Structure formats: structure tokens, C-alpha cells
Amino acid sequence: MINNRKINNLYEWLYLSQFCVRTHGFPYEWLEKLQFNKTYDFVNKLIEMKEITSDLQNQAKEIFEDELNTKRRTLWEIASQDIFMDAILTSSPVFLNTIETYLKNKEDMLSGYRNNPICKTERKIVTYLQRFCSKNDTNSFFGPTFWGSIDSNLDKHLSLKFGDKDTSQRFISYEYWAINKIVQCINQDKDIKVFLNPKTKSSVISRFFSCFIF
Numbered sequence: 001m002i003n004n005r006k007i008n009n010l011y012e013w014l015y016l017s018q019f020c021v022r023t024h025g026f027p028y029e030w031l032e033k034l035q036f037n038k039t040y041d042f043v044n045k046l047i048e049m050k051e052i053t054s055d056l057q058n059q060a061k062e063i064f065e066d067e068l069n070t071k072r073r074t075l076w077e078i079a080s081q082d083i084f085m086d087a088i089l090t091s092s093p094v095f096l097n098t099i100e101t102y103l104k105n106k107e108d109m110l111s112g113y114r115n116n117p118i119c120k121t122e123r124k125i126v127t128y129l130q131r132f133c134s135k136n137d138t139n140s141f142f143g144p145t146f147w148g149s150i151d152s153n154l155d156k157h158l159s160l161k162f163g164d165k166d167t168s169q170r171f172i173s174y175e176y177w178a179i180n181k182i183v184q185c186i187n188q189d190k191d192i193k194v195f196l197n198p199k200t201k202s203s204v205i206s207r208f209f210s211c212f213i214f
Helices: 037-048 054-079 082-091 093-104 106-111 116-134 176-188
Strands: 002-007 010-014 018-021 146-149
Touching: 037 054, 054 082, 054 093, 054 106, 054 116, 082 093, 082 116, 093 116
Parallel strands: none
Antiparallel strands: 002 010, 018 146
């Protein structure tokens, strides 16, 4: 939506005529599996009670801890999937190393052990899952899939038009850290370096590539 004009000290909001349609790529059900439904239902019952005894408090704690262990197992299984690891690699290579260490310590998770670093890692994994499964943006792991326009003069709710080709043009843009890693590998292999001589485009800011040696 866009802020169009000011009327009586209030702005009128109008819909943009163009829009993009994007698939999340990750099932939203992954987030639903992490919901603490039992804890939520029990806490709501406690809120309605006039008096909360220590027994009820202990019962609530037991329900939460039991559900927490179950959800931690579910989270570990989701984080260990290749598609999630690939998305983390393109989003945060540094955090990928943290996840790999986290996945190696499955015994800690099964035993219920949860120190502060593990807690932070699990919370961050959930944050990325929220982004991958539900955030509707156009610059992410999957990006936009279709473009469309709004036409109030159409005599039907939806009109689909496809071009002659499924894909008219395709571009691949590597991030700085990926290019840096490729160049490091080339520089370390003298046999390959003889045949490869990467060059940067003039439009690329030179300071980004000041550490490269070709």
C-alpha cells in the first residue's frame, strides 16, 4: 500500500497496482509443530481460577517442561533437514557453524540439558523458521515467483496470463562472502589458478575486493 494524500490531517491509503506472489518454500506447519498448546490451555485455565495453589503451579511447571522437551526434539529434527541448512547458508554462514555444532550434541537435547548457549541457539533457529515459513518478502531464500497487477475493470476475480517461455531471463547474484570463499580456494590451488583468472566488473566497488589476490 502507498500513502497517497492527506485529507483532514489523515492520510488516505491506496493499494499499489502491481504486486508479487511468493511461495514461502517452507511449510507453515513447521511453526505449528512448535506451539506449546498443552501449556497454553493449562495456563488459560489457571487465569480463570480465583485461587492458584502450589500444586497447580507445580503441575503447570511439569506440563511446560514436558512439552518443552518434546518441542526441542521437533526443533532439532527440523533444523537437521538439508533444505533448512541450505537456507541458513545463504542467509548467515556464521550461524551455520553454530547450528552444525548444535546438531552434533543431540545427546544433550535428549537428556534435557539446556545451558544458555543452547537456549540462544534454539531461539535463533526459531527466529529463522519464522522468517522462512511465514515472512512474505521478495528478497529471501526463494524470492518472488509471480508478478501481477490489480485491474478494477476485470469482469472476473482472477485472470492468469503466461508468457511464451516459463523463464524469460535468469540472473544469479552471489553475495560477497561467497565470492570471497571462491577466490580463497582458487588462490590456494596453484594448478587451478593457472587456468582461472577471475575479473571484477567495473561497476563493482573496488574496496569490496581489495583482499583478493588473482
